[in-house]
Amino acid sequence: MSQETKNKLSEIIKDKYKNDKEYVERVRKAHLGIPMHENTRKALLAANTGRKFSDETKLKISKANGKIVLQFDLNGNFLKEYHSASEAAKDINMTTASVIN
DSSP: OOHHHHHHHHHHHHHHHTTOHHHHHHHHHHHTTOOOOHHHHHHHHHHHTTOOOOHHHHHHHHHHHSOOEEEEOTTSOEEEEESSHHHHHHHTTOOHHHHHO
């Protein structure tokens, strides 16, 4: 099989499975727990060092990883919902540790 044919097949497969969430999840689980080679780790570290995320991306990461924090007044009335402790801390001008404890 020629290199050109291999490249065409590769592109077809990439396009077919790019938006298939089940396939992506199966591949993710298949690689879960497999240690990376030291060179791979260094390359990923170098590629991501100094990377800046947009505010939208930061919010998405916060929603995915954070725990929802609910704010109530002293009478038990609901005031506001936050996606993470750090978001709540920034909004009320306190430290994250103060919100967690």
